Amino acid sequence: MIESPKNSMVVIQNVDKHFGTVKAVNNVSVTIEAGEVVVIIGPSGSGKSTLLRCINFLEVPTSGDIWIDGIHLSKKTKNINAVRREVGMVFQQFNLFPHLTALENITIAQRVVRKRSKSEAAEIARQQLKRVGIPEKENVYPGQLSGGQQQRVAIARALAMNPKIMLFDEPTSALDPEMIKEVLDVMLDLAKEGMTMIVVTHEMGFARNAADRIIFMDEGRVIEDTTPNELYDNPQHDRTKLFLSKILQ
Amino acid sequence: MDSSNRTSGVATTQGQITDSLSRLPWWLLILVLGAVFLIFRFINDETYREIFNFLRSGIIVTIRVTVIAYVFAITFGLLAGLGRVSSNPIIYNIATLYVQIMRGLPILVTLLYVSFVIIPLVITQINTLGVYLAGIGLLGEENILAMLGNRRAGLEVNFEIRAIIALAISYGAFSAEIFRAGIESIGRGQMEAARSLGMNYFEAMRHIILPQAVRRVLPPLGNDFIAMLKESSLVSALGVQDITQLGRLYSASSFEYLKTYNMVAFLYLSMTILLSMGVKTMETRLRTND
Ligand SMILES: Nc1ncnc2c1ncn2[C@@H]1O[C@H](COP(=O)(O)OP(=O)(O)OP(=O)(O)O)[C@@H](O)[C@H]1O
Ligand SMILES: [Mg+2]
Numbered sequence: 001m002i003e004s005p006k007n008s009m010v011v012i013q014n015v016d017k018h019f020g021t022v023k024a025v026n027n028v029s030v031t032i033e034a035g036e037v038v039v040i041i042g043p044s045g046s047g048k049s050t051l052l053r054c055i056n057f058l059e060v061p062t063s064g065d066i067w068i069d070g071i072h073l074s075k076k077t078k079n080i081n082a083v084r085r086e087v088g089m090v091f092q093q094f095n096l097f098p099h100l101t102a103l104e105n106i107t108i109a110q111r112v113v114r115k116r117s118k119s120e121a122a123e124i125a126r127q128q129l130k131r132v133g134i135p136e137k138e139n140v141y142p143g144q145l146s147g148g149q150q151q152r153v154a155i156a157r158a159l160a161m162n163p164k165i166m167l168f169d170e171p172t173s174a175l176d177p178e179m180i181k182e183v184l185d186v187m188l189d190l191a192k193e194g195m196t197m198i199v200v201t202h203e204m205g206f207a208r209n210a211a212d213r214i215i216f217m218d219e220g221r222v223i224e225d226t227t228p229n230e231l232y233d234n235p236q237h238d239r240t241k242l243f244l245s246k247i248l249q
Numbered sequence: 250m251d252s253s254n255r256t257s258g259v260a261t262t263q264g265q266i267t268d269s270l271s272r273l274p275w276w277l278l279i280l281v282l283g284a285v286f287l288i289f290r291f292i293n294d295e296t297y298r299e300i301f302n303f304l305r306s307g308i309i310v311t312i313r314v315t316v317i318a319y320v321f322a323i324t325f326g327l328l329a330g331l332g333r334v335s336s337n338p339i340i341y342n343i344a345t346l347y348v349q350i351m352r353g354l355p356i357l358v359t360l361l362y363v364s365f366v367i368i369p370l371v372i373t374q375i376n377t378l379g380v381y382l383a384g385i386g387l388l389g390e391e392n393i394l395a396m397l398g399n400r401r402a403g404l405e406v407n408f409e410i411r412a413i414i415a416l417a418i419s420y421g422a423f424s425a426e427i428f429r430a431g432i433e434s435i436g437r438g439q440m441e442a443a444r445s446l447g448m449n450y451f452e453a454m455r456h457i458i459l460p461q462a463v464r465r466v467l468p469p470l471g472n473d474f475i476a477m478l479k480e481s482s483l484v485s486a487l488g489v490q491d492i493t494q495l496g497r498l499y500s501a502s503s504f505e506y507l508k509t510y511n512m513v514a515f516l517y518l519s520m521t522i523l524l525s526m527g528v529k530t531m532e533t534r535l536r537t538n539d
Contacts, residue, residue, distance in 0.1 A: 058441055085447025095442035099461050108456055109446035154442075161446060 004067040009034040009165060009196050010055065015064030017050050017220075024050040025061070026220030034164075037197045039207040039228070042217035043243060048200045051217070052167050055198065056087040069164055085113050088158030092170040094150040096142040096157070102129065103138040106157045114161065121160075128156035132186050148179030155186055166190065168199040202247055208232075216240050280522065287515050296505055300512045307495035308516060314409065314491060315478045318416035322477070323470060325421025330428025331454070344425065351422030357483050363415035364487055368406060372398040412484035420477055427469045431462035464535055471528035475521050482517070492516055 004011055010032040017025035024047045032038055040048050053059040055066060057073055057080055066073045068083050097105050106125035110116045116124070129135045132152035142150055151171055158166060168187065172180040184206050191197055191210040201207070207214055207228050214231045216224040218239050224231060232248075235241045291297040332344025351359065379394025388394065396402040435458050443453035485494035492513055500509035 056445055058445060081444075081447045081449050084445060087445070089442075089445040091438060091442065093438055095436075095438040097439065097442070097457055097461075099464075109443070109448060112452050112456055113447040157446070 011067040016062045039211040046217045047220040088163035089167045307492040311491040318413045321417035322420035326424025329425035333429040348422045359419045360415045364411040408487040431466035468532045
């Protein structure tokens with residue numbers, strides 16, 4: 001095993017991810033400390049999702065190294081699933097399990113992966129549903145929930161595994177405007193509680209309120225990595241300025 | 250105006266009546282009437298009763314062959330279907346080879362090939378292994394491996410067993426494609442969500458993908474069962490005494506072709522039509538549950 005160069009929660013070092021000739025992620029190095037909230041922005045196709053998916057190994061990097069809480073990720077890491085369960089992920093399309101109720105969606109991985117008893121898993125699931133504000137929906141199937149409710153169940157499902165890091169890939173962009181706030185509020189609470197979060201989003205209000213850092217990506221590269229205020233008030237690169245003028249108008 | 254309104258009103262009612270008349274399942278009514286007529290004839294006709302008694306053991310053979318072969322077929326099918334969606338190239342290619350060969354062969358040819366070529370070959374290999382193991386003293390002289398296929402030892406692999414194995418292998422390939430389509434119909438996001446929660450590939454398949462896929466494959470698998478019931482008549486080519494084979498024997502010795510094959514056709518139809526109505530019901534149930 002390769003020793004982590006730093007004592008941080010997430011260390012990404014010279015990571016490349018190529019799809020054929022497309023360099024989706026191009027020599028990215030980022031370090032994230034425990035408790036930090038990092039927002040990633042950038043134009044479509046700039047590699048935000050791919051970078052996020054590399055962090056929990058849904059995509060295997062073409063080259064480079066990633067450490068999660070000191071554990072090096074590689075194809076040879078036998079306990080890749082053990083690392084994955086420390087990293088919760090929330091998807092744009094929710095990806096709830098449609099054949100299971102809200103409660104079962106939250107208990108299934110606890111039981112299969114964490115080997116918790118049925119009653120213990122259900123107890124934790126109810127706490128999480130309460131935390132995201134929909135305790136009354138435990139016996140409802142995803143198909144009967146609104147988009148905002150589905151995304152909150154998805155967040156509860158990830159949190160029930162007690163992850164050290166939460167990844168969000170455009171969690172509100174599939175939602176109707178009136179439902180965006182209820183999801184962002186849950187994420188703000190989570191940020192305040194000290195969760196390490198990496199969030200791909202274009203919700204600038206959330207970035208300003210919650211983010212410690214903003215990373216701007218373009219064509220697979222990290223262009224800027226700075227604080228929200230610094231980025232808005234004093235962007236260093238023309239590409240950043242151009243992009244910000246588009247999304248802030 | 251008044252009168253024209255009335256005529257058009259009448260025309261609509263008439264149109265509605267013809268419309269709903271044309272939508273009635275007339276085919277079913279005709280079938281049921283035919284069945285009632287035949288059953289009436291069967292009860293009153295000595296020859297029909299004799300034929301039925303002669304075919305009775307064949308009904309059991311047909312059902313036994315179908316059910317056992319089907320259970321093995323969907324087991325092979327599930328395994329091969331999982332192989333067809335596997336990212337492991339060796340597993341994928343083995344599964345694909347199996348499916349392509351079986352789908353490219355007439356079932357009758359598979360039946361003959363498996364019964365007269367594959368199974369004797371396998372038995373000889375097992376015998377050799379048994380003799381070898383006896384030679385190095387691991388097993389007794391007359392062990393089950395060495396004696397497999399031996400009629401005197403009561404270990405004969407009869408043609409019914411061979412037919413069942415052949416049908417299972419053949420239909421396994423068809424259900425493999427059903428399972429593959431079912432699994433592929435579940436979006437990629439489901440697997441990713443399960444994996445991101447720390448489940449491994451098999452846990453994700455078992456708890457997330459397959460439970461959803463099964464609901465989609467039940468109707469086509471049901472149709473497969475009906476097809477298997479019909480296709481099981483091919484085992485008569487091996488002399489297995491199912492409905493078809495007994496019908497052939499009876500008609501050849503009695504010259505009662507019309508009545509014998511009436512009875513044979515009636516037996517198959519009453520089973521397949523009942524089953525296909527069952528599959529229809531299941532289909533609508535599953536759809537309303539979605
Ligand atoms: N599985 C894949 N196969 C081939 N190319 C891919 C794959 N996934 C992503 N890409 C390509 O990699 C590049 C980066 O994609 P990615 O989804 O990471 O961008 P993104 O920044 O998340 O964009 P968006 O804002 O549209 O979600 C794109 O050019 C995309 O077409
Ligand atoms: Mg994306």
